[in-house]
Amino acid sequence: MIIKDPEVAKLFADKTRRRMLHMLGRNEYSTTDLAKALEKTHSSIIHHLNLLKEADLVQETHTEKVRNMMQTYYRATARRLMISYSLGETMNEEGEDIPWQEGMVQSTLDALESFGYTISDGEEETARKLLNSFFLRDQKAYEETIEQRQKDVNHGRRRGWHTIKLLKTLNLSEDPEYNRVIDELKDILSSIASEGSE
Numbered sequence: 330m331i332i333k334d335p336e337v338a339k340l341f342a343d344k345t346r347r348r349m350l351h352m353l354g355r356n357e358y359s360t361t362d363l364a365k366a367l368e369k370t371h372s373s374i375i376h377h378l379n380l381l382k383e384a385d386l387v388q389e390t391h392t393e394k395v396r397n398m399m400q401t402y403y404r405a406t407a408r409r410l411m412i413s414y415s416l417g418e419t420m421n422e423e424g425e426d427i428p429w430q431e432g433m434v435q436s437t438l439d440a441l442e443s444f445g446y447t448i449s450d451g452e453e454e455t456a457r458k459l460l461n462s463f464f465l466r467d468q469k470a471y472e473e474t475i476e477q478r479q480k481d482v483n484h485g486r487r488r489g490w491h492t493i494k495l496l497k498t499l500n501l502s503e504d505p506e507y508n509r510v511i512d513e514l515k516d517i518l519s520s521i522a523s524e525g526s527e
Contacts, residue, residue: 330407331412331472332416334384335416336384337386340380340384340386341412343377345367345369345377346377346380346381347432349363349374349381349387350381350410353403354404354407354409355408356404357390357402357403357404358402358403358404359395359402360375363378363403385406386405386406387403388403388404388406390402411468412468413468413472430461430464430465433464434464438453438457445521445522446518455517456514456517459510459514459517463514466501466504466506466507467501467507470497470498470500470501470507474496474497474500478493
């Protein structure tokens with residue numbers, strides 16, 4: 330599901346809600362389960378769930394009796410929830426951070442260290458901006474590819490995903506801004522690799 334409503338997108342600025350949606354996209358959980366897993370109070374989880382339910386991002390699936398108490402279980406309305414690139418581009422143009430991408434950018438920077446690429450403090454801000462732009466361009470190509478689809482793929486989810494990936498990559502290869510970002514990221518990573526080999 331692609332989120333195009335800016336008010337709904339604002340809900341993703343909160344880390345707890347992002348974690349809840351991630352969990353609920355994969356399985357059903359009760360408020361008690363969520364509170365334990367996220368180390369939050371029951372009332373805090375209910376508050377977040379109510380906001381997510383109002384935005385049609387989560388739904389109640391069933392209720393069951395657990396130790397003489399009725400537990401309601403929830404699930405995300407879509408397995409994958411994504412913020413439209415158009416909302417991210419607008420925020421980027423206004424010079425604002427893109428809250429729902431901060432975690433992705435940080436985890437990418439952290440993971441690069443596992444591959445031997447440690448971004449220096451002097452280049453971290455540039456790398457963050459480039460990664461933000463990379464994820465936005467990638468998202469734009471994904472959305473444009475999805476919008477091209479004229480009918481459902483009858484050959485299974487996996488084949489459909491591989492086709493989307495192929496078409497998205499072809500779209501990105503024609504995007505000059507994406508290619509600029511890739512070249513600059515390659516330059517940063519190449520300079521780190523050459524420093525490490527000295």
